[in-house]
Amino acid sequence: MKQELEQAVAAAVKDLFGVEVDAELTRPDEQFGDYATNVALQLGKQLGKNPREIAEQLRGRLASDGQFASVTVAGPGFLNLKLTDEKLIAALRSEPAKPLAGESWVVEYSCPNAFKELHTGHLYNTIAGDVLARLLERAGADMHRTSFGSDVGLNVGRCMWGILHELGGENPDALSKVSDDPLERANWLSKCYVAGATIYEEDDAAKQQIIALNQAVYRIHAENDHDSPLARIYWKCRQWSFDYFDAFYKLIKVDAMRYYPESETTERGLRTVREQLAKGLLEESEGAVVFHGDESEHLHTRVFITSKGLPTYETKDVGVILAEQEEYNFDHRVLITGNDQTEYMRVVFAAMDTFFPGIGDKMTHLTNGTVRFGDGKKMSSRLGNVSRAIDVVTTVRERAIEMLDDQNLLDDITLGAIKYEFLKYRLGGDIAFDVNESVSLQGNSGPYLQYAHARARSILAKSPDSGHSEQSEESTLEQILHSVQDDGEGTRGDGGLQADERSLLRKITEYTEVVDKATVELMPHHICTYLYELAQKFNQFYEHNRVIGDERETVRLALVGRYADTLKNGLGLLGITAPDRM
């Protein structure tokens, strides 16, 4: 709809002044109209004419075109366009665009390391990634969700030390004493990790053991050892970690990702890096293989292979990117990490683009900020004293239990609260996660919107033909059109729809524009902002207008139905359920 109108304005400009122009429409304050454009101001300079005169001429042309109830010139030359009611109703037919149809997209997110627990940063990152993937998928992309983490390295050595300590040696059978529950197993592994990490700092003998264990794990991979006691422990606990990831994703109801363990991608990265070294695209410096970032672009130098011959994360990242490219032949890859990796990733992307010219344009790096809690305290990622993802879920769930009558809705509300609380902030900056606010039923929260939805559904349930409360789009549309025309006899002069009805309808028609914007900008928070405004608009309408039993019941029911569907769709895009009752 918006695009169609923009073309109409551009055509009018072409007709009158013979110039091509990108007529961009914005949504002005409601009192000014449904859309506004500043083309006249743009043209003023170009044509050497007074912008107001240009606007006046355009106004004349557009006013006669039939789809506008009014066209006005305001201020220095803004054009405010108000659609006819018929046109506004017709706008309900437009759907969000599918510009990515036929394209292969990879979104890489979550990225937890094996042998460790997911912390709050992972939770935020996972929820953000899940929603972005869903937005892109809705836009038509052939979507591939991936995740990348370490299953080798010093942190694994630390954990293995703790495991052996717990088991009393290389004693794989003793693992049977650990719980069967994936989440509890993860907790057990985490305690082992903390024990190892602590003693690594404090005891030199243990430190040497951990270093040896780390090397042993590399050997297990190199020799494909599945038989030695240590190998049996390693593979089993690694699998526990993977099972735990899946269990947690299931718990928070996000789609599973294809997980690339570092051990699977390192070799490819290493091979590639050595090839690039041979080509002269990387350099040897002080015994290490490094990439010198272009200083004019403020890129720094990073080590890809250490002087000891070990691959760094840079090399492993090269490996994953290539693995994803081979597996999915992506047209675009979106990576989401914490914002401390911004500069690091710029160098890796620049290096990749040097190795494989053009691939840099196919990759986008997004970041999520640090999560703070209500008291403003930041989390430390050292030694395991981080705030765990599971603790956030548990805490919010406890609050939800307190305030909920129907405990069957516990998952819906808990996850709605958590997801919305993370998603409502613009992606990139640090955020404050307020447990109390997240579960609040008033204010800008997930449960508030879920409630707003349930409230509307209950009205629909009271309607005469409540048997099919989720009517097809066409029948809803037809109903509104029909009713406007029928009821219109007396009120035709002021346009069929009453002010409050029109105002709600106008807001509903913004939905597709907001979804498009959120997708193009990769910014899900736009949807949150919009849904909240939509709910407020509905409350205003509902406060002042009776639905059931009113003579305008048919129109209003159709509006309420359309509102509820829109809210539900929007929440669905955010991965939040919309129960019919609460």
Place this chain on the structure above:
RNA sequence: GCUCCCUUAGCUCAGUGGAUUAGAGCGUCUGUCUUCGGAACAGAAGGUCGUAGGUUCGAAUCCUGCAGGGAGUACCA
């Protein structure tokens, strides 16, 4: 030191070239209502958009300096 990011109401945040009153939520204060789910609605108070300049018909939004905060800055991830 250098590089990048951030600074909008008491708190948490939207708004990132457009206007007529810079918007929300929470908190504070006031009103409405014998409720189609009031978990609502209406209103008030609260901001020289960190600061000083500049560009522009027009700046919270772009540029520069400064202050405060954060991150990164070669063998960690």
